[in-house]
Amino acid sequence: MRQAGRYLPEYRAIREKHDFLTMCKTPELASEVTVQPIDIIGTDAAILFSDILVIPEAMGMKLDVIESKGPVFDKPIRDVRQIDDLETENIVSNLDYVLQAVKMTKEKLNNRVPLIGFSGSPWTLATYMVEGKGSKNFDVIKSFIYNEPEAAHKLLRILADSIVKYLNAKIGAGCDAVQIFDTWASILSPTDFEEFSLQYIRYICENLETNGAPVIVFAKGANDFGKLAELKCDVLGLDWTRNIGKVREEIDGAKALQGNLDPTVLFAPKEKIKAETERVLRNYGEGAGHVFNLGHGILPKTPVENTKYLVDCVKELSIKQ
Amino acid sequence: MRQAGRYLPEYRAIREKHDFLTMCKTPELASEVTVQPIDIIGTDAAILFSDILVIPEAMGMKLDVIESKGPVFDKPIRDVRQIDDLETENIVSNLDYVLQAVKMTKEKLNNRVPLIGFSGSPWTLATYMVEGKGSKNFDVIKSFIYNEPEAAHKLLRILADSIVKYLNAKIGAGCDAVQIFDTWASILSPTDFEEFSLQYIRYICENLETNGAPVIVFAKGANDFGKLAELKCDVLGLDWTRNIGKVREEIDGAKALQGNLDPTVLFAPKEKIKAETERVLRNYGEGAGHVFNLGHGILPKTPVENTKYLVDCVKELSIKQ
16 A cells, blocks of 8 residues: 655655655656565565545646645536536546556566556546545535436446556556545435445446456445445455454455555554554465555555565464465 | 634634633633533434543643644653653543533523433543554654554553543542543554553443443444444444444444534535435434434534534434334
8 A cells, every 4th residue: 555655764865856746747756665665674465656636636636645635626516518528538648657657667677576556546546636636525526416416426326437448557557456446425314325436446347357467445434335346346345344254244255455555554553563463464364366565545644664674464363474 | 523613713712812721721611612512403312522631631741732733742641650740539530621521511501402421431541541642653652562462562551550540439429421442443453452552442332331321332433343242331422434234233233323524514505415414324223222313423513504404404304203
C-alpha cells in the first residue's frame, strides 16, 4: 500500500525539487520512487507511484495536490453539462506518461519483483470529482446521487469505461497485477454501495483483458464479503478492522485476501510489530492465498526502520506458517 | 442522534448569542434547545443537548469548540504526569450543570417524551484528549497506546470510573435512558478494540445503577456484533453501512437495535426519504426491538422540512409493520 512516499528520506529528497503531479507525470521520477522501497525496505512487489486522480485530471479537471490539505479540484462537478464536457476519447493517450512510467519501472526492476498498477473505483473517483476536495460528511456527493441519480450514473459509467481502458493499457505496458481502490465504499449503505459502486466495479472486472494478471479489489469498509467474493477478480483487500480469518471463512476461500495490519502498528515498539504481524498471519491460518500487507496506506511519519523490520518479520514468520 | 443543532433556525438564533460551551453549561439554554426538536419535528424522544467532551473539560483540560474546526484541547495528553493531574474527585459536582439541565429539561418535557442522556466511551474520550483535535490517521493516540500501554490503560480506567459516576448521576437526575458513544471504535483492529475500548464499555455497563433505564451502546464501525451482544446493555446502535436485519439475525435478537438510516438521505427528495425509511423498517422486519434512528448525527445543512417528513414517515410506516 503506497510504498513510495513521504516516510522515505530518499523520496523526500526528490519531492523537494518537484511538485507531486510533476512526479506522477515524469516517468523518470515516478519509476525512481517506485523502485526505492524495493531497494530500501525489501518488499516482495512494487506498486507504481501515481495517484488515483490522474484520471479526472486527464479528463480535463484542473487538480491541485497540496500535501497538507489533500487534492483539490478547481471546479468540482455540480451538473450534467460538466459531465458531458469531460474528455474521455483520448483518456489512454492523455495518460501515456503512466504507461511510460510502467515501462521504465519494469526496466529498473529487471524482474526482481512484480509491479502492481492501480486505479480508483468509479465511485471513489466520482466522490472526489463532485466534492472537489476531502470531506467529512460527504453531503455534496450524496446529495448529488440522490437528487440527480441519472447524472450520477452517467458519470460513473464514463469512469468505469475509462478505467477499463486505463487498466488494460497498464497491463499492456507491463503491470503484473492491478488493484481497484474503492476507498469511499465506507460511506455507503449496502443498497447504495450496490447501486453506485459495486455494479461498476463488477463491470470493470468483467471487461478487463488481464492476460493472466491478477486483479485486486479493495472496497474499504464494505461489509458484504459474500457479494465481493462473486466478483471476477482474484484478490480482495481488507483494512485492519476485520479478522482476516473470519473473512476467509465467510467467503469460503473463494478469493485470496490482501491485508490486514493496522498501518499505525508501525509506530509501535518492535515487539508489538512482531506480535501483530504474527497475529495477522495466524488469523489467516495455514495454506496459500494471503498477500500480507498493511490495511491501508503507509503513513507519512512512519519510521523507515520499523517498516524494514515488518518486512523482515513477514518473511521470517510466513515460512513458519 | 444529536437532534438539537445547527440545522434548526431556532437553535441558530440562540447559538448566535452564546458560544457552544456556554450553551452546554447553562441549563436554561441546554434545556431549551433540547426540547426544540420535540416541538418542531416531533421525535419520540429527546436527547440532552451537551457534548461528550464535557468530561475531560470537567477534569481540567481547557477545551475550545470551534464549529468549523471541531473541538481543540489546548494541552493534549502526551505523558503520564498529565494523567495524574486530571481532576477526578469532583467529576460529578463539576458537571452539576448537566444534571441541572436534565432536571430543567424534564420539567419542560412534562412527560411528553423520554429524555436520553449520553457519554462518550473511554476510548473515544481518550482519543480526543491525546490527539488534542480531530485527526485523519489517529497516529498520535495509536502511538500512545502502543508505546505507553500502561499510561493508556490508566487514562482509560479513570475515564471509565468517571463515566459510571456521570451516567449514574444523569439517571438519578431524571434521564430515562443513557447512551454510550464509541465513535472511534471504527479506527481499531478487533484485538485493539477489545483491549482499549470494549473492556471499558463492559465495565461501565456492569457498574451502572440504571434503576431500569435502558442502556444503549453505539460502537461505530465495530464488526463483532456477537461480542457486543454479550454486553450488559439493552440496545446496540448501528450506523448505516450495515443491513440491520442481518445484524438482528447475527445476534439472534439478543438486543434491541437502534438505527440505521444514512443521515445524508435527508438531503434526498421525499420519495427517496420514504423509500429508504421503508427499506430500513423492512430490513429490520416484524416484531418489537427496533429504535428507528439515523445511523449517525444529523448534519448541519439538513433541511428541517425533510427531517419532519422523516419523522412522519417512520410513524406512519411503523404501524404497518
